[in-house]
Amino acid sequence: MADLTRSQPARRRRGLLIVLSSPSGAGKSTISRMLLDSDPHVTMSVSATTRPMRPGEVEGRDYHFVEPGEFQRMIADGEFAEWAPVFDHHYGSPQAPIKAALKDGRDVLFDIDWQGTQQLHAAMGEDLVRVFILPPSMGELERRLHERGTDSDAVIAGRMQRAAAEISHWAEYDYVLVNEDMDSCLAEVRSILAAERLKRWRQAHLVSFVRDLVAGSPQQI
């Protein structure tokens, strides 16, 4: 695929925020990793969470693991762009790095649910691009959860119960994908990102580019 950032260097356009939401197992985590690995202009928003660290997770890379009391302080001090309770724990996105990225023309990827997306949309408006990933079927969703092998059957049963609730919010998103296979779904997400970067209002540098282009025309003709 051609370099879609070629005619609009990251430093010269406004960054954007892209959220991928889906029920657990629909593929958003895999697609997020593939996107981050293939696009240097995208960085992941590292959420703060009160849930315990899982085997293999790294502080500051997967999450900022904080105590419940510290999480409450961060809420009180307005340090989150969005936060929400999920199961028995809390998750939130610190807002300082988000605003810095938008200003620097970097894009930030979010792996958050419908609650966080609603708050982030209220806070960030058009800077946020909302993508919902649907599974091809609930049976396939459950199969993927078992295949992942990270959750007990009890946890999977709980996730399947929550899946229908998460999916019920699909219509609150700008783009909706059905994840029949990871490669097609990744290509779709990459196209959405490429297109959103080309939106006129995100390319403020074009105002001066066009001014110089037209002003220069008499000499060049």
Added chain:
Amino acid sequence: MADLTRSQPARRRRGLLIVLSSPSGAGKSTISRMLLDSDPHVTMSVSATTRPMRPGEVEGRDYHFVEPGEFQRMIADGEFAEWAPVFDHHYGSPQAPIKAALKDGRDVLFDIDWQGTQQLHAAMGEDLVRVFILPPSMGELERRLHERGTDSDAVIAGRMQRAAAEISHWAEYDYVLVNEDMDSCLAEVRSILAAERLKRWRQAHLVSFVRDLVAGSPQQI
């Protein structure tokens, strides 16, 4: 590139209208041809025009060539979605095939200028996706016009005069591209098309898909 129409068959989504505008020589005609050749879901809107047929042009493929009197009748009978005078001739887009395409989930490509785009936007609203293609420089634009070899120096001088006026309308478009090379520009247009097809409101079939998905979940769990 993965098949971006896979999870949303053309017949099941609402079609869209995409306009590529640019000054002559910025590449929109070449990119239009490359897009039509590479995407079976896109058809070209064949404009009616009062200008004489050029060598190599075919009636009904390149244009519907009509007499000035007939063109005026079509205006009077409201048969155009947009029409505009360009140089000494008139150009217009018949609207019957446009509405049929939207309903059938086919996409229609327009090669029209800012005047036609304004009218088409007023008539079709969000069904229209507006893309403006800028040349990297006016010198490069003139070089391409000479290279094309279809116009006299006098005509080229006239086109260069009109180029600045055409470019002055760039900010009326949804997406803006700088055509530094054809392959990158085509990839960008393809990404815009792929993304616009994935917009939630264009995928009305997802309402029943999600209803069945969630309703089916108890049986499948």
